[in-house]
Amino acid sequence: MMFPEYRSRRLRRNKNIRRMVRETRLSVDDLVYPLFVVPGSGVKNPIPPMPGIFQFSIDNLVHEIKEIRELNIPAVILFGIPEKKDDMGSEAYAKDGIIQRAIRAIKDKVPDILIITDVCLCEYTTHGHCGVIKDGDVDNDATLDLLAKTALSHVESGSDIVAPSDMMDGRVAAIREILDENGFEHIPIMSYAVKYASSFYGPFRLAAESTPQFGDRHSYQMDPANSQEAIREATLDIEEGADIIMIKPALSYLDIVYMIREITHLPIAAYNVSGEYAMIKAAAKNGWIDGDKVMMESLLSIKRAGADIILTYLAKEAAQLLGRR
Ligand code: PBG
Numbered sequence: 001m002m003f004p005e006y007r008s009r010r011l012r013r014n015k016n017i018r019r020m021v022r023e024t025r026l027s028v029d030d031l032v033y034p035l036f037v038v039p040g041s042g043v044k045n046p047i048p049p050m051p052g053i054f055q056f057s058i059d060n061l062v063h064e065i066k067e068i069r070e071l072n073i074p075a076v077i078l079f080g081i082p083e084k085k086d087d088m089g090s091e092a093y094a095k096d097g098i099i100q101r102a103i104r105a106i107k108d109k110v111p112d113i114l115i116i117t118d119v120c121l122c123e124y125t126t127h128g129h130c131g132v133i134k135d136g137d138v139d140n141d142a143t144l145d146l147l148a149k150t151a152l153s154h155v156e157s158g159s160d161i162v163a164p165s166d167m168m169d170g171r172v173a174a175i176r177e178i179l180d181e182n183g184f185e186h187i188p189i190m191s192y193a194v195k196y197a198s199s200f201y202g203p204f205r206l207a208a209e210s211t212p213q214f215g216d217r218h219s220y221q222m223d224p225a226n227s228q229e230a231i232r233e234a235t236l237d238i239e240e241g242a243d244i245i246m247i248k249p250a251l252s253y254l255d256i257v258y259m260i261r262e263i264t265h266l267p268i269a270a271y272n273v274s275g276e277y278a279m280i281k282a283a284a285k286n287g288w289i290d291g292d293k294v295m296m297e298s299l300l301s302i303k304r305a306g307a308d309i310i311l312t313y314l315a316k317e318a319a320q321l322l323g324r325r
Contacts, residue, residue, distance in 0.1 A: 024304045026296065028322050032075045032116060032269075033068050033315035036207050037061055037102045039083045049203035049278045051285070053313050055081065058102050062109045071319040075114035077163060077311055078102060079208050082124050088132060089124030093149040100157040107158040116190060117154040119147055119164040119175070122210040129212055130166040130220060137219055140168050147171050148178040155184045163246070165192040167220040172240035188243035190269060194230045194256055197221035200249045200275030207274065230256045231263060238264060244309065249273040251298060254305040261306030269309035270302045277313040292321060 011021050036055045038045070043057035056064055068076060080099035082091035091097045103115055121143070122130045131143030143166065151162040162179075164171050172191050179187055197218045205211040222229060234245050245264060247257050248271035257270050280298065284291025295314050302310050312318070 024300060026300050026303055026318070026322065028072050028319045029074060030299075030303060030308065030310050031073050031315040031318060032077050032309060032311040033073050034077045034079065034311060034313060035061060035064065036079050036081060037098055038081045039098055047203065047207040050207060050274055050313060051281050052317075053207065053277075055207060058098075058105050061102060062105055065106055065110045065113060068316065069110055069113050071316055071323070073113075073315050073319050075116055075161075077116040077118055079118050080123060081209050085124055085126045087126055089121035089146065092121050092124040093146060093153045095153065097153070100153055103154065103157040103159050114160045115158065116161040116163050117159040119151045119154065119162050120166045121146060121150070122166075122212070123208045127213045128210055129215075130217065131168055136215075138168075140170070140220075143168050144171055144174040148174045151175040151189075152178050152182060152184075155179060155187050156182075159187075161188045161190050161244075163190040163192060165195060165248075167192070167195050167217075167222070169236075170240070172237045172242050176241040189241065190244040190246055191237040191242035192248055192271070193234045193237040193242060193245045194247045194253075194260065195221050196224050196249065196253065198224060198249050198252075198273070198275075200252065200273045202275055203278045204274035224252075227256060227259060230259065234260050234264065238266060242266070244269050246271060246311075247307070249276060250302045250307070250310070251276050254301060257302065257305040257307050267308045268306055269311060270305075270307035272298070272302060272310055272312035272314065274313065280314075292317070296321065 011017055038055045038057055040057045041059050044060050045055040047053045078099055082098050099117055106115055120130050122128055127133055129138050131138040147164060147166055154162055172189055175189055244267045246269040247253055250270035250272040260268055280294050283289045299310055299318055
């Protein structure tokens with residue numbers, strides 16, 4: 001059928017028709033809110049390029065999480081900044097590390113929220129890389145043990161889902177194995193399967209104090225030019241036992257989200273990263289865009305591309321708006 005028999009505008013005529021034929025819906029159920037935990041008490045440090053986002057000490061973190069729970073957001077993802085860093089990132093897997101203590105405090109005070117923990121070493125190493133350094137580069141196999149230990153210590157402290165973000169080869173299998181050996185076969189792995197070496201992580205690295213002290217992450221994170229490689233990465237992680245496949249960043253990589261949706265029936269998560277948040281906030285502050293509308297349109301586009309879960313610093317504001325609709 002063609003014009004003039006068919007007129008597309010018939011189905012756009014008014015609000016109710018548009019509601020009826022709408023294909024994608026954003027829900028608070030889709031959202032995960034990232035949080036940064038630091039040592040000390042009474043701390044709430046603003047992150048200048050991420051207005052509205054803070055580093056919290058554990059006491060304030062618990063208050064914040066109560067608020068998040070009240071907004072009906074189902075899950076948070078935690079990033080820790082340790083008291084002391086070292087070459088091996090040992091605070092990442094310390095029994096009383098910052099994340100381990102934070103998890104226990106949240107489970108104690110706000111048990112009814114899902115805790116996802118980011119498993120990586122970059123916040124914990126003096127050099128700021130995501131693994132152990134040998135001959136000037138990150139040593140893949142030596143890092144696997146430490147990541148597995150980190151994941152296990154998170155789960156022993158009460159983490160509900162572990163999310164490895166380091167991009168070492170074989171880490172999903174290593175984490176699955178150690179969790180299963182220790183009676184945690186019921187704990188899912190949300191793998192940052194397709195993670196690009198992106199400049200959109202800049203503001204996060206200030207928040208997480210994880211900027212590499214030499215070089216960059218191009219020898220382990222993916223080249224932004226590649227899409228076939230994304231299929232290889234996702235396939236490997238699925239075979240190693242990942243339960244949820246993440247793509248990161250989100251907005252410049254919606255083609256990748258769409259592609260991965262075609263090759264798996266696992267749930268897909270997309271990480272709407274710090275730089276994406278900073279751009280919306282900066283433009284909105286200048287009055288150059290309508291911040292709320294651009295936020296909702298961006299999140300909707302991530303879902304439309306095929307993501308089931310969106311990790312986003314916008315989760316609280318989006319939940320507020322969704323609650324009002
Ligand atoms: C840790 C990690 C990073 C992000 C999430 N986990 C940074 C990086 O790889 O340098 C970025 C998140 C964001 O930008 O919001 N490896």
